[in-house]
Amino acid sequence: MTEWWLQWWIGLFLMVSGFSMGRMGPAFNRAKIGYPLALFGLGLVFFSSDEGLIQNEQIASETMRQTLYWAVPGLIGCFIVARGSPIYNVTRPPTLAIGWAVLLLSWYILLTHYDPFGHDLISSIITIAGLIIVFIVHMFAIRLVETLPRSDETIPPLSETEKTYVASVLNRHLENKGD
Amino acid sequence: MEFLLTLSGSLMLGSLLVLINIKAAYHPYHKTTPLVASSLLILGFGLYLSMIASSESDTALTAMRQATSLAVNALLATLPAFFALVTLMMLRISFRPQ
Numbered sequence: 001m002t003e004w005w006l007q008w009w010i011g012l013f014l015m016v017s018g019f020s021m022g023r024m025g026p027a028f029n030r031a032k033i034g035y036p037l038a039l040f041g042l043g044l045v046f047f048s049s050d051e052g053l054i055q056n057e058q059i060a061s062e063t064m065r066q067t068l069y070w071a072v073p074g075l076i077g078c079f080i081v082a083r084g085s086p087i088y089n090v091t092r093p094p095t096l097a098i099g100w101a102v103l104l105l106s107w108y109i110l111l112t113h114y115d116p117f118g119h120d121l122i123s124s125i126i127t128i129a130g131l132i133i134v135f136i137v138h139m140f141a142i143r144l145v146e147t148l149p150r151s152d153e154t155i156p157p158l159s160e161t162e163k164t165y166v167a168s169v170l171n172r173h174l175e176n177k178g179d
Numbered sequence: 180m181e182f183l184l185t186l187s188g189s190l191m192l193g194s195l196l197v198l199i200n201i202k203a204a205y206h207p208y209h210k211t212t213p214l215v216a217s218s219l220l221i222l223g224f225g226l227y228l229s230m231i232a233s234s235e236s237d238t239a240l241t242a243m244r245q246a247t248s249l250a251v252n253a254l255l256a257t258l259p260a261f262f263a264l265v266t267l268m269m270l271r272i273s274f275r276p277q
Contacts, residue, residue, distance in 0.1 A: 056246075067258055081272070114259075119252075134218075148210065
């Protein structure tokens with residue numbers, strides 16, 4: 001038995017890690033490597049070999065490939081539609097039309113090359129129930145963390161780099177206000 | 180047995196997602212010990228269930244792979260429904276009154 005199955009799992013974990021890293025921290029200081037890492041993971045999953053995969057992994061791998069064919073244009077279409085939709089009375093009809101064209105293409109691929117009703121509905125419901133259980137336990141753990149007494153250790157002052165950064169942000173905002 | 184295997188897979192998948200998120204989004208003021216402990220507990224429970232549900236010849240690793248990939252597949256099967264909801268939301272934002 002070959003170890004190529006590891007590529008599929010590593011790809012999945014890199015996707016989750018990359019997304020977590022990309023969403024981490026304040027908006028101005030998020031990990032730059034996050035989304036490229038998630039894309040690399042996606043590539044590993046998409047181009048993984050079926051060699052060494054067990055039965056359920058082969059089915060999941062094939063389903064993921066089929067999903068990507070309609071999900072990628074679907075995501076791009078949603079992004080373009082969101083950019084073209086009317087905001088504060090500003091409309092962008094060409095962008096909106098392009099977005100809907102891509103979105104409709106995605107639906108066409110989904111309905112012609114993918115069987116959305118061919119999967120077992122019960123399995124999906126059980127999986128969502130399992131994830132909800134994990135979520136509830138996670139919430140209880142967070143509540144426990146929040147009730148723990150805070151440590152008395154003194155928080156270190158800002159470093160020179162942080163001070164310069166905060167000063168530059170404040171200056172920039174004050175200058176923009178024209179004060 | 181399929182029911183138990185899917186449930187165990189979703190428990191393991193959920194706890195693995197939490198563990199990866201804790202590691203990837205780590206920052207020094209984050210108290211991770213209770214979260215890691217609860218996730219490991221669920222992961223262990225899911226692994227135990229998957230070993231009960233899978234065939235006797237399977238090792239713990241194979242049982243885990245079988246169950247978790249079953250959950251991944253079941254989760255992917257829900258995506259068209261989510262996509263339908265997102266498309267409805269796109270319709271709403273595209274044609275909302277000014």
